[in-house]
Amino acid sequence: SQTIHQWPATLVQPVGSPLSLECTVEGTSNPNLYWYRQAAGRGLQLLFYSVGIGQISSEVPQNLSASRPQDRQFILSSKKLLLSDSGFYLCAWSERYEQYFGPGTRLTVT
Amino acid sequence: GQQVMQIPQYQHVQEGEDFTTYCNSSTTLSNIQWYKQRPGGHPVFLIQLVKSGEVKKQKRLTFQFGEAKKNSSLHITATQTTDVGTYFCAGRLDSGNTPLVFGKGTRLSVIA
DSSP: HHHHHHOEEEEOOOOOOOOEEEEEESSSSSOEEEEEEEEETOOOOEEEEEEEETEEEESSOOEEEEEEETEEEEEEEESSGGGGOOOEEEEEEEESOOOOEOOEEEEEEE | OOOOOESSEEEEEEETEEEEEEEEEEEEOOHHHEEETTSSSOOOEEEEETTTTTTTETEEEEEEEEEEESEEEEEESSOGGGGGGEEEEEESSSSSSOEEEEOEEEOEEEEO
């Protein structure tokens, strides 16, 4: 069966520090991968999605970037975090139509 | 761009009452999906509707897709405390790889 891993589960970072969040999927090949951000009590904002290795589409211009170095690995990065980057970051994968979300990373930028 | 509007934003009900959340798209959708996110958790896929006028049931949950494929609803009969969470609809313009467009969700609170 397929599983999706995200780490870390929680993170507290100072403003201006770098960020690297990792997501890996097991049990499937060539999945579509997604990064979402959810502000407290709010909806899901799609940040990036990827249909294959090295193929990244950005939905919202901001100080974040994404990379897909391997088929089942998706990384979200930032060189300098802003206060507004705080939120719940969710990775998701899909093969056909439904999306499966990871457990998420709660990021607090102080 | 495509928007998916969802109402209400919040709903508080007494246990045993019914609950409905509505989803409307500015454009015709290829399909619509519903997800549930429990407090502190991540969204979990519930169902997908594809056909015009489609109705699907999962126990006390009834999902409908409008005839014009621009609106959808989720109805819960006789809510229970286990129904607490945020319900999201998500639509897709085509049947390909384009990303889902999520509504902002309806947060349901159930008072025992």
